[in-house]
Amino acid sequence: MDLDLVFLGTAGSVPTPRRGLSAALLRRGGERILLDCGEGTQRQLMRSVGLAEVDHVLITHLHTDHVLGLPGMLKTFNLRERDHRCAWWDRPACTPCGACCARWWGACCTT
Numbered sequence: 724m725d726l727d728l729v730f731l732g733t734a735g736s737v738p739t740p741r742r743g744l745s746a747a748l749l750r751r752g753g754e755r756i757l758l759d760c761g762e763g764t765q766r767q768l769m770r771s772v773g774l775a776e777v778d779h780v781l782i783t784h785l786h787t788d789h790v791l792g793l794p795g796m797l798k799t800f801n802l803r804e805r806d807h808r809c810a811w812w813d814r815p816a817c818t819p820c821g822a823c824c825a826r827w828w829g830a831c832c833t834t
Contacts, residue, residue, distance in 0.1 A: 729748040779811075
């Protein structure tokens, strides 16, 4: 099985011209797992591996520099009429946030 980790953003809370906010894409076989989704993640995905169909979104914590890319990405999934669900994983105390994001931006996500 192939295993590949693509760092999409490593700049912490302040982006630089060459480094975006926190995000990484783990590719395991045909599965795509997004680890955090900082602002600009879609753009970084398109530059590196293409706008991958993400199967899982794992959020490490709810600081804005780790989640600001979610609204745009979820809306893009909706506009592309995505036909499969994306699982949302976060800390147990934050689980309702995943349901709120899916409702607000019309994405096909499960918590």
